[in-house]
Amino acid sequence: MLKMICLTVAIATTLGSAAHAADLEFEGRTARAESVAGGGFVLHTPDRQLRIAAQPMRSDTASPMFDALFALAQQEMDQDRVDAIRDPSFDEGRPVPCECFKTGANWPYVWTRDVSFAADLALARLDPQRTRQSLQFKLSEARDGMTPGLFVAQDTGSGGSWPISSDRIVWFLAARHLLDDSAFADQVWQALQGTLAQDRAMVFDAATGLYRGETSFLDWREQTYPDWTREDVRFIGDSFALSTNVLHYQALRLGEQLAGQRGDATRAAQYKAWADALGPRIDARFWREDAGQYMSYIGEAAHPVPYAKYDLLATSLGVLAGVLPTDRARRALAAYPASAAGSPVVWPQEGNQPVYHNRAIWPFVSAYSLRAARLLDDAPRITSEVQSLMRGAALAGSNMENYELLTQKIHVDEGALSGPVVNSERQLWSVAGYLDMVLLGVFGVEADGQVQPKLPVALVQPLFGTRDRITLQMDGKRYVLLKPEKMQGELLVAGKTRRDGATTTVQLVPEKGQRPFAERKDADPAPAHPAAAAYAPATPAAPSAKREGNAWTIPVPAQHVLWRDGAAVDAHDGVARFADDGLRHCLSLTRRADALESLHSPTTCIGPQQRLPGAQGWSWTQPAAGRVRLRLQFNNPNGPINTGVTAAVKQLAVRCAGQPTQSHTVVMPHSVAVQESTAAEFDLPAGACTFQLQDGFNMSALQHFAHYTGGKGGRAGVLNTADVKALLLAPIAALAGDRP
Known part of the structure; x- marks a missing residue:
């Protein structure tokens, strides 16, 4: 009982009480909304007054603040519609014609993950044509004229981009909503085949059964990875991230679906088999029983250690993909910490890092958390995320890129730890997340028009007040939620539904199986949430042997x-x-x-390791049959650690007498000195073997990056090289079934 009373008070403070429904207050800062003639609003934030024009979609509730912020999100979505995009690193910053969505006020370009997550949340259903065009901008053929296929571009990133960063696969999370256009569906099918094949060959690790690469969206290395990755990202390219693996799982399921629709039984069976195998691996390898959560990433195949780092986007994506067992999914989301301001995108925090991903709330992640909470009937999390999304937009006067975790300010001054370090108004995925919160999170309107609300009881008073209904108007249709006759349990769902022309009316009723408030006891424990801002202990120095x-x-x-x-x-x-x-x-x-x-x-x-000097070919006599781990000693000065498209990607081929050739991908990311490449493991017979480096494929090979002028591998041509010093060879234990 106490838990629900406290939750109701918290949300009423945010949305406004029945007597002051236009006011929102948090930590001494106040925002107020008022409606004006013609259907518009005026939003008074702590720092400014903002006029919001009447919008095509309209909510009518007891909260002018709720209605005003819905209109604001639409207004900002319109402001993100552009006829040309630009970025200093492409075409010297000149405008590139594209009827697209730009990423935000301070980010006037189209980035693969940003537009994909935004499209998946809301843009695909609200503006399918412009969303398709934005997604198409990120498709590319190879520019050598010989490599067939269509590929999704991985944007500039850690160590020279793909395959250190390997979350370009998120593009298909968005594209799956837009397949009603046959020409675009054909492009999706082509890109799916090409991208999945590349990733399977160069990113998938057969020993662990997972895809390698960086966490999706969390791409500022030392914000979430150990600080020692600041100047050495090889580990990131060798490690495994929950979010990126879930996105690959989703893409494989889409591949299975599209192949089946096109009568390609062979590919359908292959994609199905890969997805069927990947799902259980994700659950088994990322689950950490002692924390009751799924880890954000784990160590490389050579040392697959668990990491005490958790991220809300990855967990939410796993829930939504249906790849996590329901009991564990419920436990993980319920155990994920939250502050009074909202849910941190990562946990625990790092005390030596400024605010950005670390110690921050990101609205689009909150929107995915809200979706996951709906799927799991987690009423407290639904309430918290609605509250956080509203509060951030109201106090800032915009759907910002991110907020500090405890104050939900757009900047806090803490010297070297100040932040968020980077921020932007009307960030596209934040705008999309807010729109999704209203359409799906509150009104329950699915993309297909079905109405399936899951509204926490804690939201009824602030949204309904003394009214008997709240209304949403969109696309010439009207959706009406009727106030429940009984207030019991925590969650309200659809009861009797009536459709009358363009109007759908849903009677809210308590979800079956819930206990009434009167039967709840003060002793009912709330989930034991550790502090959202808790700092992890400092990372130790390397062990000395x-x-x-x-x-x-x-x-x-x-x-x-x-x-x-x-x-x-x-x-x-x-x-x-x-x-x-x-x-x-x-x-x-x-x-x-x-x-x-x-x-x-x-x-x-x-333990033993042989160094074989040379740059291209090496000879070796294997003393006895066994497994070896190979790495290249190299220097790649072709770009900075944090960006570029020239991670050197090669195939290391091994030929031994009487054995077929074996080949594995090795990656040499941008470096600041001589370092070691990602690893390749081989089972060798006794006797003479030769090792040879062969060409691979990196992002500079895509036509998309012929316009890149921010570094090497762009306009001057494809660049996929590194200064190789030697081959390192070490005997390791033979594989014995599934590795730990």
């Missing part, structure tokens, strides 16, 4: 955990010892404090 005779000795400081080849190991009296078994092993440390765990230290690997 010392060879003593035929064994290795590794000091393990107090409150630290030593990890070996992906698993925690016991240490006695502050020391761990391992016999030298003639194989290569990888070690890292984490620090634990107050039930929180740090990110992993840099990895230290022990």
Whole structure:
């Protein structure tokens, strides 16, 4: 009972009480909305007064603030419609004709993940033509004239972009809504085949059954990855992210669907098999039982350690994809922390990083969390996300890119830790997230016109007041929700539904199976949420290993955990010892404090490793049949660590006497010094073998990047090279079924 009373008070403060329905107050800041003649509104924020014109879609509730902010989101969506886009790194910043959506007031370009998430949330249903054109801008053929197919462009990014960043697959999350246009559907099918084939060949890891690469959207490395990735992103390219794997799962299911529709039974079966295998791997490998959550990412195949980092977008996408078991999905979302201002996009926070992804609320992520909460009937989370989306837009006077976690301000001054470091008004995916909150989150209007509300009881008083109904008008149709006759439980759903011409009227009723308020006890525990702003312990230094005779000795400081080849190991009296078994092993440390765990230290690997000098070809005599791990020692100075399109992508081919050729992808991202590439593992027979580097494919090979003028690999032509110094070869344990 106490839990629900507190929740109701919190939402009433945000939406306004029945007596002051136009007011919103939070931490001493107040916003007020008032309607004006002609259907418009005036929004008074703490810093300015904003006029909002009458809009095509209109909500009519007891809250002028709710209605005004819905109109504001439409107004900002219209402001993001452009006839040309531009970016300083493309065509020297000159306008590029495109009847598209730009990314935001400060981001006048089209970026793959931004427009895709925005389209999936709302744009595809509200402006399908412009959304298609925006998505088409991110499709490209190869510019060598010989590589067949159509591909989705991965934007400039970490270490020189794809495949260090590999979430371009999100494009299909948006495209799936727009297949009623046959020409576009054909393009989607072509791009799906080409992109899935590339990713399967160059991003998929057969040993773990997962796709490698960076977390989707969380692409400022040290904001969410260990600080030591600031100048070495090789680990990111070798690791596995929950969000990126869920997006691949979704794309594979779309491939199965489209192949079936086109009578391509072979491809349909292949995509189905890949998706069927990927789903259980996602659940098994990312679930962390001690936290009751799904990890944002895990370590590389050589050292697949769990990371105590969680992100709300990844969890929400997993819920929505149906790839997570319902019981775990409910537990994960319920356990994910939230502040009074809203849900952080990552948790726990890093104390040495400024506000951006770290210590921040991102409205589009809140919108996905709201969707996931609806699917799981999580009324408190639905309420919290509606509250957060409204509060942010009202106090800022715009649907901002992001907000500080505790104050929900668009900037807090904390010296070197100030932030959000970057912010923008009318950010496209924030606008789309707000629109989705109104259409689906409150009124329950699905893209197909079905009305399936899941409205928390806590929202009834502020939205309905003394009224018996609230109304949404869109696309010449009218949707009416009738106030429930009984207020019991936490969630209201559709009861009797009546359709009369263009009007659909839904009677809200308590969801079946809920207990009435009167039967709830004060002892009913709320989920034990750790503080949303809790800081992880500092990341430790790399472990130091010392060879003593035929064994290795590794000091393990107090409150630290030593990890070996992906698993925690016991240490006695502050020391761990391992016999030298003639194989290569990888070690890292984490620090634990107050039930929180740090990110992993840099990895230290022990055991034998051969260095074969050279740049292209190497010979090796394998002493006995066994498995080896290969990396290239290289330098790639073709761009900065945080951007570009010239990650060097090669195929490492191995030929051994009497055996067919084996080949794996190795990636050499932008570097600041000599570093090691991503790994390739091979099973070799005893005897002579040769290793040869062959050409691969990177983003500079796409015609899309012929317009790139912000670095190498653009207008001057394809660039897929690195300065290779040597091949590193290490014997490792043979695969024994599924790795830990």
